Amino acid sequence: MxxxxxxxxxxxxxxxxxxxxxxxxxxxxxxxxxxxxxxxxxxxxxxxxxxxxxxxxxxxxxxxxxxxxxxxxxxxxxxxxxxxxxxxxxxxxxxxxxxxxxxxxxxxxxxxxxxxxxxxxxxxxxxxxxxxxxxxxxxxxxxxxxxxxxxxxxxxxxxxxxxxxxxxxxxxxxxxxxxxxxxxxxxxxxxxxxxxxxxxxxxLRHLDGLSLLLMATSLTSLELSLKEAPTSGWTSAYVLSLLALCLVSGGIFIRRTLRRTRPVVDLGNFGDRNFLVGSVLSFVLGIGLFGSVYLMPVFLAFIRGHDALEIGMTMLVTGIAQLITAPLAVALEKRMDARLLSAAGFALFAIGVGMSAFQDPRSDYDAMFWPQVVRGVAIMFCLLPPTRLALGTLPADRVPDASGLFNLMRNLGGAIGIALIDTIIYTRAEPLGRSLWASLQAGDIEAAAFVGVPLQAISGHSGSFDADAAALLDPLIQTAASVQAINEAWLIVAILTGCALLCVPFARRPAVADEPALH
Missing domain, CATH: 1.20.1250.20 (MFS general substrate transporter like domains)
Known part of the structure; x- marks a missing residue:
């Protein structure tokens, strides 16, 4: 081969x-x-x-x-x-x-x-x-x-x-x-x-049909559990049974695969240190990339009330920043250590994600502009150097299997990231709403400004609001609580993205693009 x-x-x-x-x-x-x-x-x-x-x-x-x-x-x-x-x-x-x-x-x-x-x-x-x-x-x-x-x-x-x-x-x-x-x-x-x-x-003659079935069962049950967990609960019987099926079938698949000379998927690629580090970076990029692409439409649709076309026009900022940065990424990738570029990319991407964790119910295009620019500039450095780390030094016959695993890690990171985001939004919005109610009843000026309530609306209400005031404030507080939950999700994604920096030092220095190939 x-x-x-x-x-x-x-x-x-x-x-x-x-x-x-x-x-x-x-x-x-x-x-x-x-x-x-x-x-x-x-x-x-x-x-x-x-x-x-x-x-x-x-x-x-x-x-x-x-x-x-x-x-x-x-x-x-x-x-x-x-x-x-x-x-x-x-x-x-x-x-x-x-x-x-x-x-x-x-x-x-x-x-x-x-x-x-x-x-x-x-x-x-x-x-x-x-x-x-x-x-x-x-x-x-x-x-x-x-x-x-x-x-x-x-x-x-x-x-x-x-x-x-x-x-x-x-x-x-x-x-x-x-x-x-x-x-x-x-x-x-x-x-x-x-x-x-x-x-x-x-x-075809050497195809291990049982391993193929086990892999499909494991990945399918994992995807289904991640889809249901935020709404049904991570400890629900349905989700736990899916996760157990994923672990059992996945464990048997891994055991069979490592013992075969011609496996369905060559898991031996993970024995290469650079491929392992690159795959971890791909997984983390999936969390950050899929998470940010998911969170922005959620905010713009449910908080700001924009339609799909308006959401798309806002999100074009990231794409334009990517296109502008691409030539620079090519030039630097040819000349610099992929480990250094990966670290810089993920650090910058984590900052860009974290910049979105301070939105309020009135945030819109202007507030989202610079975080998108930072993320757009960083994305190319989170993708190109890790790809070279993972695949650039492998023998040619191992690249097809390795590429599949490398891209699978990004998709799994995205699926887990979105499940985590949904869990945060579903579980945190209600307690954050109660906290906002308590702050407004206590006359908290900062809470009133965040919710968008005029100060005179909370003055004179020591400890409670009458029915008319409560009816007026309730939709505002629910929206503000959702924004706070979304902000917490942005912050968690930023922290997880930043964690990618911990694994970069474990990679060996690969050849830069202008050096001879090692295949």
Whole structure:
């Protein structure tokens, strides 16, 4: 396998190589964008298909579960189909599933197509990062990683804009139809320009079906437990049973995998110190990146009352900052120690997240501008150097499996981060509201200013409010308490993001982009 991949590596300078790689990036961008554009328009889809509100979340959950199961299988599928045909098949299925989603006339049909869409889309992201280290020599990897990284983090940022505009201008069907033409174009270009390699049917003969089932069971139960825990409670019987199933099936999977010579997923990659550190950084980035992209729409929609298009326009600040910073990130990544750049990136990202922990009910675009700029500048340094740490020094035959695990860690970090955020918001809003009531009854001027209550409204109320005053204050206090809970979530995410700095010193110094490759 190693010899096949090495022989397929071009010199990294020809236009055909870049065309094939850019085609892969387009497919990846559409897969990531799809999650966000659908999320912004779930109420519209619910109304159109008459879906029960309690079932609506399954439109996203079905996609995310299928995606997280597919991501670690990228290595196996790459060995079986080759990188070229894996991408072509995956993007072809993604386009087919997108058309099926658009044509769905019922909830069941839509969820079924979303499962296929999620599974096929899940292989596209790690395939792109695999291509970076297989198609290009060290001198070109920084630029290729930047292109892939910019598109990977830009898609969640522009998703609300695209989703809101499509829904308002056309219909919800176009949330899926927009995938078809770019997807077909990227499939044709990839089939034409990506290097040709021999397939390896022997992978099917050695496939450990039980390990595959155990891995899928473990990841599915984990995703479901994280989805239900914030509302049902982390100690509920349902959540605890899902977590137990995850641990048992995951433990058996790990034991079987480590004993096999041709495992479904090569967990031995975690034995490489740099890959382990890079994967931890990827996990933490998932918490910060997914968490910030989740918290902003929550605040803007439920506190400020903005629609999807307005939310998207506000969040574009992060995307613009990323694009402006990308050339600088490429230049520095070629010349500086990846460990130093990673530490600087995560420190800056933690500061940017922490800057959002001081919002009040009146915060809007202006208050969110500079925190978004700081996070946008930091993101590229949280993605590019850790990717080089994790994948840049591995032999070529280990990169496909490693890329799947590396990207899986980011998705798992995001899932856990969002579950933690929801838990904080659900559990902390009520006690914070009681505290605000007590502060206002005590005549606290700072609390009144935060809630947005005129001082004369609380003066003369020693210890209690009459019915009219309480009715006037209650919605203001509930909103303010939600803001405080959201601020606490921002602060927790900032602290967790900053914890990434603790693992950076354990990494070995990898070669910078201009040095010879070590494959």
């Amino acid at each position: 190693s010899e096949r991949l090495q022989a397929a590596r071009p010199d990294g300078t020809s236009a055909t190589v870049w065309l094939g790689f850019l085609a892969m990036c387009v497919g990846m961008f559409m897969a990531i964008l799809d999650v966000q554009v659908v999320a912004t328009s779930l109420p519209t889809i619910q109304s159109a298909l008459d879906i029960d509100p309690d079932q609506m979340s399954w439109i996203q959950t079905a996609y995310l579960i299928a995606e997280v199961v597919a991501i670690p299988l990228t290595g196996l599928l790459t060995r079986l189909l080759t990188m070229r045909w894996l991408f072509v098949v995956a993007i072809g299925l993604f386009v087919t599933a997108s058309a099926g989603c658009a044509a769905s006339g019922s909830f069941g049909a839509l969820v079924a197509w979303r499962v296929l869409q999620g599974f096929s889309g899940g292989t596209l992201i790690p395939s792109v990062f695999t291509a970076v280290f297989i198609l290009f020599p060290n001198a070109r990897q920084a630029l290729a990683t930047t292109i892939a990284g910019v598109l990977a983090v830009l898609a969640p940022t522009v998703g609300p804009v695209v989703g809101g505009w499509l829904t308002q201008t056309y219909s919800w069907h176009w949330l899926f139809l927009i995938n078809i033409l770019p997807g077909l174009a990227s499939a044709v270009l990839a089939a034409r320009f990506l290097p040709r390699q021999a397939t390896d049917p022997s992978e």
